[in-house]
Amino acid sequence: MKAIVSFLEEPSAKEMLQGLLPRFLPCGVAVRYVTFQGKQDLEKNLEKRLKGWREPDSAFVVMRDQDSGDCRVIKEGLAKLCRQAGKEHALVRIACRELESFYLGDLAAVEKGLDVGGIGRQQQKRKFRSPDQLGSPSGELEKLTKNRYQKIAGSRAIGPHLSLEGNCSRSFNVLVSGIRAIVSQE
Template sequence: MKTIVFFLEEPSAREMLEGVLPRMLPENIQIRYLVFQGKQDLEKNLKKRLHGWRLPDSVFVVMRDQDSGDCEAIKAKLTDLCHEAGREGVLVRVACRELESFYLGDLAAVEQGLGIRGLARQQQKRKFREPDTLSHPAEELYRLTGNIYDKVVGSRAIAPYLNLEANRSKSFRVLLSGIVNLAGG
């Protein structure tokens, strides 16, 4: 049985994936999560954890936020760490700015998950048409939800409603297509 192992920067990413992956992956795929305490912890321990992984038929996904960094430089650094660990073919994905861009790319899911009426209508506003370009998506989501959004609880609530095909976040769509390819689909 194939196992997809996710190396994640924070618990909210796990919550998001747990709400999305069951809807898109075949049942014969096993999923494991290694959640770190932020991007520094992820980068510090990635090589050791990847190198030490012994479960056969495992493939790997490394995911972290861009924040204010250079996306290509972050991806290159993470890819280098994977190579140093002796792992080729690791899927490295960087959420453009923050994980919350994924949610701002589907405000209908935010509305449904958090029970806030009227958010879906906001999707046509210019700034929500391309949420990956927003500088501070988490702040935007807090403001938009009247500070109801919480990273972990909000991710758990919103993720099951995310539209897997029509999300406005390109980095979300790229992440999902990479996972599908890893799974063999």
């Protein structure tokens, strides 16, 4: 594999992955990002963009937020689009509920990335031990950081600090292990 191509719902996911992926991908694996303007844009254009991808030896990752939808239904819908495009081995991952769940699962990374003291020690609070269950992770993150968190800049700042081990967000851990599995297959 020469490249991992990430098809993402929003620019903030790209910013997070740009800080995260270089820390564990082997040298020589290029990363490409195809960013959409929301989940409807992703779902409308994913099949066409996958079919049109011409760079050989590419592995594909598709990621979007669950929001209020059914995770299994969303994942199956995206997997179906990948199959229709002839990319049945694409890795489809859903951020349960929102990308911000990944950040709430590693409050030490939020503290470092946004330079907001004292947040990391709140990880043991019940609601932050299972951030994928929160109804509005972005709202929680804004409250926790006293509005210092902004989607794109915050994702850029936090991504490089996210721990690859021990994040309390199950959906983050599933994403990382899926990408590691793609890389190890080569």
